[in-house]
Amino acid sequence: MNASDLLVRCLEGEGVEYVFGVPGEETEDLLFSLRDSKITFVPVRHEQGAAFMANVHGRLTGDAGVCLGTLGPGATNLVTGVADANLDKAPLVAITGQGGLERLHKESHQALDIVGMFGPITKWNTQLNDPDIISESIRKAFKVAEYEKPGATHLEFPEDVAGSETDTTPMDPRERVRLASPDSELLQRTHAFLEEADRPLIIAGNGAVRTDAAARLREFVETTGIPVASTYMGKGTVSDRSPQSLLTLDSGDHQEASDAIEMADLILTVGYDIAEHDPAGWNKGTDTVIVHIDSEPAEVYDAYNPNLELICDLSAALGNLTERMGESETQFDETWYSDLRKHILDDVAADPSGEDPFTVRTVLPVLRDVMGAEDVLISDVGSHKMQIAQNFLTYEPNTCIISNGLASMGISVPGGIAADLAVDAEVVAATGDGGFLMNAAEIETATRVGCGYTILLFTDDDYGLISEKQRAHRGESFGTGLTNPDFMTLAESFGIEGYRPGEWDELEEALRDALATDEMSLVEIPLE
Known part of the structure; x- marks a missing residue:
């Protein structure tokens, strides 16, 4: 052929x-x-x-x-x-x-x-x-x-x-390569570390989502009462409704997850990826015991030198540890972190007054309220990504998609197309004005192939994350200012519905209307 x-x-x-x-x-x-x-x-x-x-x-x-x-x-x-x-x-x-x-x-x-x-x-x-x-x-x-x-x-x-000819025929795909079962001796040593600990904590990374280990991890934390802090790409591995969830690492305005890590005497990292999150950000050089549970050995890193590495199928390892902990009837006292979790949730749920300007952080609870647990939020890269990672409550794996390896701007609008074609749920592509205009032309692709998702556009006429870092370092910013088109006119030119709420009651109505339709829509949120 x-x-x-x-x-x-x-x-x-x-x-x-x-x-x-x-x-x-x-x-x-x-x-x-x-x-x-x-x-x-x-x-x-x-x-x-x-x-x-x-x-x-x-x-x-x-x-x-x-x-x-x-x-x-x-x-x-x-x-x-x-x-x-x-x-x-x-x-x-x-x-x-x-x-x-x-x-x-x-x-x-x-x-x-x-x-x-x-x-x-x-x-x-x-x-x-x-x-x-x-x-x-x-x-x-x-x-x-x-x-x-x-x-x-x-x-x-x-x-x-x-254009040439060949007599070759396609190879038949085989069952996907599986990771090995966990080593029994290493499992026993991990279990011994757990039995000796008073305040263990889990850091759940992208690998826990990617390998379908979330269900087993949830069983493990429910059995043991061990708290979990997720990386940005590990959000949803354990539901933020769970009393064991401490949301995410590097928690910005609320440092309770970092405080819990410093208080812990044993840290289990599950599917943790150093390319996503520098361990120097959470490992403060203490002598806390670290057990690395992943599909590959840990990177050699002075800030991350695990005491034990369990390289295997994550689900199998977690299932085995759950069984061992259940047999020993070990249940950890949750009071050491319960107040920290309460402070995080109180902070995330802060309710702005009617006269307060829109901010990404205060808009997120409204967005969370109108989205279902299975709906998918795709975040572009920028200052809004940091707020989404830290403050957007996530209930299921793979429902908050954040790029944090290369962390490239421009992913959310085209990513929304792939998500809309792949999942049977509502899709929201959140982006800033900087990342949006990098790939806004893909709105035409979305409408042509019949996609129907919502673009949530935060506008501040600035590369905001860079401005924030410059001001923190120098007290001023340079080279970050932007000008923008009229985004409602832009939406109209693509033939999609545009919303620009000006008040808080208009915001919820706009989001509900946008998500309720099967058509493409753009909701612009002007920030001050």
Whole structure:
């Protein structure tokens, strides 16, 4: 068959439903093969948006999202979103076109060393320089992207190879590689640490969400009464309704989670990822015992040198520890952290007066009230992300999507498309005016493919997080001011509903109306 047909049949065999991308001359054969397949090709307005869509698809489903760009600038435009997926441990397969093999040994139009460029930002990548390696390469790209810890892979597809013939057939996907069961001796030592502790605490990271360990972690904390502080990407692993939840690390205006960590005499990190959250921010150099429970050994780090590392399937480890603790009937006294939790919740639920201006922090309780527990909030990067991470109560895993590995601006609007296609729930894409205009063109993509989610846009005419840090360091800010279009007119130009509430009672009404519709909508929240 034609090599591009083979590649698409391999994608179908991997269960791919969507390919997000921008068409190019060098991907012509591949595009027409996609047209004749069961896969939906979603043309987007910028390759970065395509990569962010594949990224969020991977985080929400656990199956690699697929993005497509052509050679040269098409491939370079994918880089940020691919790197973001790799550091956020989101499974993603990127495919790029390339010129014919006969011209790649010399300087030629739009030709770059794309495989070399993608090397540092992927788990694995290669050039498909022979049609007979396509089947193996697609299988490897998905296998590597999806096994723990997941990330990005990349395949370069030269145009002359795409148009050639091959007798190769697709490889059958196999059951996904599973992590090993926990070592019994290490489990016993972990249990001994727990039995000796008075004030143990759990730090739940992205890995606890990603590996479906949340259910087991919830059983463990309910059995033992051990409190949990989550990383930004671990939000929802334990419900913030749980009396054991201390919300998130690095809690900004309320430091109770940090206080609890300093009071703890044993810390269990579950799926904790140093790329997401620097341990120097919470480990103050005490002699507290740390047990690292994850799919990979801990990074060598002077601020994070665990006493014990339990490298295994997280769910199995937590299930075993729950059984051991239940048999020993060990239940920890919750009074040492219960007041800290109460202070956090009182702070998060602060009710502004009718004359107070909108702030991200005070808007979040209103948003939480109108969203269901299973609804998905995708946060862009900026000062609003910090408030969402610290103050948006999250009740289920994968319902508050925050990029905190690479932490790239511009993810939420395209990410909303992927989320709306992937989940049967309402989706809200929260963003600031800085990140919004980086990928606002994808609103057209969203309306074209029939998406219906809400964009929550905080506007302050500024790169606010940078201004905050500059003022904290220097007492003033520079280079951060912006001007903006009339966002209600912009919404109208895209054919979507726009809301700009001016009072608190208008805010809740606008949010409820926006979430109630199956159409795209934009709610602008002017900040002072």
